Amino acid sequence: MGYISITDAARLMNVSPRRLQQLCAEGKIAGVKKEGHRWLIPEDKLPGSGTISYDKKPLPIGISDYKQASSEYYYVDKTMFIKEFLDRKPKVSLFTRPRRFGKTLNMDMLRVFFEKTPEDNSAYFKDKKISKCEKIYNEHFGKYPVIFLSFKDVKCESWQETYAMLTKLISYEFRRHIELENSDKLNKYEKKQFAEFAGETGKATDYQLSLQILSELLHIHYGKEVIIIVDEYDTPIQQGHSRGFYREVIEFMRNFFSGGLKDNPHLAYGFLTGILRVAKESIFSGLNNMTVNSVLDRQYSRYFGFTKEEVLELLSYYGCEEKYDEICEWYDGYLFGDTEIFNPWSVINYVAEGCFPKAFWQATGSNDVIGEIVATAGEDISKDLYKLMSNETVTSYIDTGVIYPEIGDNPYSIYSFLLVAGYLKVSKAYPRNDGNYMCDLAIPNKEITFVFEREVLSKTGRMSMAISIQQAIFSSDEMRLQKLLEEFMLSMISSFDGTNEGFYHGMMLGLLAVLSNQYIVKSNSESGYGRFDVALIPKKKTDPGFIFEFKHSKDDKESLEKLACEAITQIDEKKYETEMKKFEVSTINKTGIAFRGKHAVVKR
Numbered sequence: 367m368g369y370i371s372i373t374d375a376a377r378l379m380n381v382s383p384r385r386l387q388q389l390c391a392e393g394k395i396a397g398v399k400k401e402g403h404r405w406l407i408p409e410d411k412l413p414g415s416g417t418i419s420y421d422k423k424p425l426p427i428g429i430s431d432y433k434q435a436s437s438e439y440y441y442v443d444k445t446m447f448i449k450e451f452l453d454r455k456p457k458v459s460l461f462t463r464p465r466r467f468g469k470t471l472n473m474d475m476l477r478v479f480f481e482k483t484p485e486d487n488s489a490y491f492k493d494k495k496i497s498k499c500e501k502i503y504n505e506h507f508g509k510y511p512v513i514f515l516s517f518k519d520v521k522c523e524s525w526q527e528t529y530a531m532l533t534k535l536i537s538y539e540f541r542r543h544i545e546l547e548n549s550d551k552l553n554k555y556e557k558k559q560f561a562e563f564a565g566e567t568g569k570a571t572d573y574q575l576s577l578q579i580l581s582e583l584l585h586i587h588y589g590k591e592v593i594i595i596v597d598e599y600d601t602p603i604q605q606g607h608s609r610g611f612y613r614e615v616i617e618f619m620r621n622f623f624s625g626g627l628k629d630n631p632h633l634a635y636g637f638l639t640g641i642l643r644v645a646k647e648s649i650f651s652g653l654n655n656m657t658v659n660s661v662l663d664r665q666y667s668r669y670f671g672f673t674k675e676e677v678l679e680l681l682s683y684y685g686c687e688e689k690y691d692e693i694c695e696w697y698d699g700y701l702f703g704d705t706e707i708f709n710p711w712s713v714i715n716y717v718a719e720g721c722f723p724k725a726f727w728q729a730t731g732s733n734d735v736i737g738e739i740v741a742t743a744g745e746d747i748s749k750d751l752y753k754l755m756s757n758e759t760v761t762s763y764i765d766t767g768v769i770y771p772e773i774g775d776n777p778y779s780i781y782s783f784l785l786v787a788g789y790l791k792v793s794k795a796y797p798r799n800d801g802n803y804m805c806d807l808a809i810p811n812k813e814i815t816f817v818f819e820r821e822v823l824s825k826t827g828r829m830s831m832a833i834s835i836q837q838a839i840f841s842s843d844e845m846r847l848q849k850l851l852e853e854f855m856l857s858m859i860s861s862f863d864g865t866n867e868g869f870y871h872g873m874m875l876g877l878l879a880v881l882s883n884q885y886i887v888k889s890n891s892e893s894g895y896g897r898f899d900v901a902l903i904p905k906k907k908t909d910p911g912f913i914f915e916f917k918h919s920k921d922d923k924e925s926l927e928k929l930a931c932e933a934i935t936q937i938d939e940k941k942y943e944t945e946m947k948k949f950e951v952s953t954i955n956k957t958g959i960a961f962r963g964k965h966a967v968v969k970r
Contacts, residue, residue, distance in 0.1 A: 368408070368409045369399070369406040369407060369409065369748075370388045370406065370407055370408075370409055371405075371406060371407075372387055372404070372405050372406075374409065374467070375407050376382065376509070377387045378421075385557060387449055389404055390405040390407065391405075391454060393790065395734045396408070396595070398966070403680040410960060411865075415845050416781070420677040422440075422683070422684065423438070423439055423440040424438075424439055424440070424715065425440050425715075425717060425718045426439035426440065426471075426712055427443065427715060427718060428473045429471070430470040430474060431471075432471060432475040432477070432478045432490065432492050433476060433478060433487070434476040434637055434913055436475075436490050436494070436513060436818055437489075438799070439636045440670060440680065440683065441468065441927050442470070442676045442680065443494050443495050444471075444475065444553070444669045445475065445479075445491060445494040445495050445496035445497075446483075446496060446669075447472060447476075447666060447669040448475070448479055448496050448502070448667075449474065449496055449499050449502055449886045450665070450666060450669075450849055451476075451635075451666075452506060454657075455635070456576070456635075456655075456656075456657040457633070457635060457636065457640070457655035457657075458627050458633075458635070458636035458637075458653065458655050459635075459636070459637050459638070459655070459657050459659060460639070460640070460643065460656055460657070460658045461637070461638070461639045461640075461659045461661065461666065461670065461672075462639070462640055462642060462643050462658070462659070462660045462661065462786055463641070463661065463702075463788075464640060464641060464661075464711075464725060464786070464788025465641065465787070465788065466709070466710070466711035466789070467595060467670045467671045467709070467710060467711070468670050468671065468710050469598065469639040469670060470493070470516060470518060470597050470598070470639075470670075471722070472512070472638060472639075472669060472670065472797060473514070473516070473595050473597045473639055474574055476593075476637060477505060477512050477514045477593075477595055478490055479491065479506075479508075480507070480508070480509065480510045480512055481497070481504060481508065481510060481511070481512040481593075481869075482508050482509060482510055482511055482512075482588060482590070483508065486508075486755070487508060488507065488508075491503070491507070496791050502676045509586070509590065510590055510591070510592065510593045511543070511584035511588045511590060511592045511593070511596045511635055511759065511873050512592065512593045512594075512595065513539060513577065513580055513581060513584070513592060513593070513595065513596075513626075513724040514539065514542075514594075514595045515535055515536065515539055515595070515596045515597070515602045516597035516598060517532070517535070517596065517597065517598050517599055517600075518597060518598035518601055518603075519531075520532060520535070520541075520601050520602040520605065521601060521605050521607075522602075522605060522649055523609055523612035524609065525614040525615065525905050528605065528606070528611065528615060529570075529614075530620070531616070531657050532573070532602065533566065533568070533573050534566065534796070536563065536576045537564060537566040537568075540560060540564040540578065540580060541564045543580070543583075543584060544564075545558060545587065546560045546583050546584070546587055546954075547561070547928075548565070549583075549586075549587045551846055552583060552586060552587060553590075553691065556583055556586070559579060559687070560583055563576060563579070563580070569731040573618075573622075573623065574618055574621035574622050574625065575622075575623060575625045576622070576749030577594060577623070577625055577626025577630075578625035578626050578630055578632070579625075579626070580592075581594060581626060581633060582632045584632070585632040586757075587612075590634070591631075591632055591633060592632055592634055592635070592638070593634050593635050593636070594626050594627065594635075595636075595637045595717070596623075596636075596637070596638045596639075597639050598639060598641075598806070599619075599623075599638045599640045600640035600641060600642050601640075602619070603615055603619060603642075603649075604616050604641075604642070604953070614867060616649065619649050620649050620782070623649055623650060623654070624650075625651070627650075627653055627655075627656070628650075628653050628655075630654060636656075641786055641787055642783075642786060643658055643660065643786075649847070656906050660786065661700075661701075661702050661703075661757040661785065661786060661792070662703065662792065662795060662803060662805075663702075663703050664703035664704055665703070666704075666706065666845075667702040667705035668702075669709075670702065670707075671700060671702065671707035671708060671709065672707065672708040672709075672710045672713055673680040673705065673706065673707065673708070673943060674698075674706055674708070675678075675962055676708075677690070677698075677708050677713060678690060680714075680717065681693070681717070684717055684718070685859060686717065686721050689721045692721070692723060692958055693708070693713060693716060693721075693723075694708075694811075694959070695723075695811065695812050696716070696723045696811055697709045697712040697713050697716065697811055697813055698811055698814045699809075699810030699811040699814075700788070700791050700810050701792050702793055702794075709727055709788075709811075709813070710821070711726060712725075712726040712727050712813055713726055714805050719851060720902060722814075723812075724816075725814075725816040725817050726813070726861075727788075727813055727814070728816065728817040728821060731959075739779065739953060742824060747778070747780060748857065748858070749860065751822060752858045752859070752873070752876065753859075754762075754790070754807070754808065754809050754818065755809070755815065755818060755819065755872065755875075755876030757808070757809070757860040757868065757869075757871075757872035757875075758869065758872065759793050759806045759808045759810070760781070760806075760807050760808075760809060761804060761805070761806050761807070761928045762778060762781040762782075762801045762806055762807060763778065763781075763798075763802065763803075763805075764781060764782050764785055764792075764795075764802055764804070764805045764807075765779065765782050765802050765862060772924070781805075781807055783958035784807075784822070785805070786806060788810075788814075789809070789814060789818055789822060790807045790808065790810070790815070791807070791808055791809070791810040792805045792806070792807060793805075793806040793807065793808050794806040799929060804807030806930050812889075815875065815876065816887075819876060834850050834875070835847065835850045835851065835854065835877055836878070836881065837861075838850055839912065840910075840969060842955060844957070844968040844969065844970050847957075847968045848966055848967060848968040851959070851966040851968070852964060852965060852966055854877075855873075855963075855965075855966070856964050857872070859964065866918060867916055867917065867918035867961075870918060870959075870961040871889070871899055871900070871916055872917050874899075874900060874914065874916065874959070875887070875900055878902065880899060881902060882908065884905060884906075885902040885903060885905060885909075886902075886903040886904075886906065887900070887901075887902060888900070888901045888902075888903060891945065892945075893940075893942045893943070893944045893945035893946070894939070894940050894943070894944040894945075895939075895940045895941055895943050896936075896940040896942065898913055898914070898915060898937070898940075898942040899914050899915050900913075900914040900916075901913050901914070901945070901946060902944070903945075903946055903949055903951065904951055905950075907949065907950050907951060907952065908952070909951075910951075910953040910954070910955055911943075911946045911949075911951040911953065911954045911955065911957070912954075912955045912957065913934055913937055913942050913943060913946070913954065913956050913957070914957050914958075914959065915933035915934070915937050915942070915957075915959075916958075916960075916961065917929040917932065917933050917959070917961070918961050918962065919960065919961075919962050920962065921962075922962070924962075926960040926962055926965065926966070926967035927960070927967050927969070928959070928960075928970060929958075929960035929967070930959060930960040930967045930969035931957040931958065931969050932955075932958070933958025933959065933960065933969070934956055934958040934969055934970070936958075937956045937958070938956070940961050942956075943956070955970065956970065957969070957970050958970075
């Protein structure tokens with residue numbers, strides 16, 4: 367019998383190494399053995415299948431290298447992005463999308479497609495959709511020198527560190543084009559210039575012009591204009607704003623991009639990605655050849671994130687089509703232009719984790735800017751943020767060119783930041799003559815409900831109330847819970863809010879969302895003879911479980927105490943504890959809560 371390491375087993379079985387290690391430690395995989403700190407698993411005893419499934423490609427978690435992703439992993443084909451670009455041929459394109467929506471992978475795909483290299487890269491496209499567009503494929507494939515820079519990891523604490531990292535990345539890109547070192551097309555002065563950048567000895571002013579200089583040298587050498595790709599261009603800018611060196615980074619970036627993208631005779635096309643447009647920063651001052659593609663635009667809307675068809679195909683490949691409704695509930699809901707989009711990072715992690723839903727997207731990037739805005743938000747904005755957690759919409763003006771200095775001057779810019787950063791979706795957009803929009807905004811899905819609680823509401827200064835409510839639930843103190851809920855509603859909801867049970871359901875779900883690290887939080891799920899409102903199923907069997915049923919009445923004469931008791935009776939009669947018992951939970955607490963306006967009655 368052969369053995370296989372956890373890392374290899376996880377890759378072949380499309381589950382996380384951490385999950386496999388946990389199963390080994392819990393003794394749930396027969397025949398495992400341990401050598402030092404390494405677990406070894408029998409090939410014929412892997413969980414979920416009995417034998418290793420060699421016919422399924424692993425999922426590309428954290429893979430942003432196009433060659434590797436498209437040849438060694440399950441790849442969702444986005445190559446028609448190239449065709450749409452070539453049909454339009456804008457001189458410079460900026461794509462703004464949330465983190466983890468495939469920006470870096472798409473930019474590397476463009477590099478591999480367009481770049482003129484000694485090796486033949488056609489194998490990476492021969493079975494892809496773009497290969498069927500033969501005219502476009504043949505005319506542009508492998509024909510351009512390409513400059514590729516990614517600033518996604520430039521997250522330093524000072525300008526000195528940031529400058530050092532930027533110059534190192536630029537010098538590395540010069541060295542990637544080592545063919546220029548001995549080019550017979552360059553004169554001795556041009557070769558000397560190349561050597562200074564490649565050797566990291568260029569002056570500060572030189573590095574600000576490095577895009578222009580490298581594009582000129584490549585144009586001379588190849589006799590062909592250059593494609594410039596800069597991925598996550600705004601990461602150093604956000605870091606500069608958060609860490610106090612905003613002016614220095616803006617000055618550098620302004621000259622850097624102006625030299626490479628504005629009136630550059632050596633430029634064929636330019637591509638940039640980021641989360642924010644940052645157009646009014648004057649970084650792109652006078653750059654009238656740039657086309658901006660935001661989450662509100664229809665162009666290229668299918669190529670960042672997964673479409674419904676792509677998710678269905680992925681689920682079919684891994685044999686879990688029955689999970690489609692759950693994956694929609696957790697990771698669907700985004701609207702880019704007029705295209706329904708799923709969060710790709712969360713979808714592939716969900717399938718890789720054996721289709722166990724949780725908030726994979728949280729803590730995948732910096733949210734310092736959002737924290738800064740929320741911390742200074744007034745009472746009205748704080749209330750609206752909690753309304754969003756209650757499955758309601760908020761209408762706000764959205765400025766797709768929002769900039770960092772506006773944060774202090776305009777607290778309502780939070781909605782623009784939350785939209786472009788992926789925390790909100792557009793339910794409906796109303797175009798304005800200034801090129802921006804009034805939008806009805808909402809939280810996209812269940813995953814973002816949890817993330818919103820931790821990464822947005824936790825910054826409002828009102829989390830102590832939410833924590834107190836959770837403590838009252840755990841201590842089974844119904845009077846304290848009732849008092850805290852009424853205090854919370856008195857300060858956080860409007861008199862016009864509590865019009866139906868759905869509002870209170872959403873409010874409670876939001877308050878309980880932060881418990882997702884300890885509990886499986888389920889809402890409106892089938893159990894017994896009906897559907898409970900909310901259940902907290904403990905991840906540890908020794909922890910108590912909780913079932914909540916909510917009632918609502920507008921009638922001042924109707925007894926809330928009676929309604930709360932009816933909710934408890936409904937839990938018992940409908941046997942809502944059935945599903946929780948399958949998890950072998952020893953203690954199940956049942957709570958009925960009746961609401962009217964800003965009043966509540968809690969019964970257990």
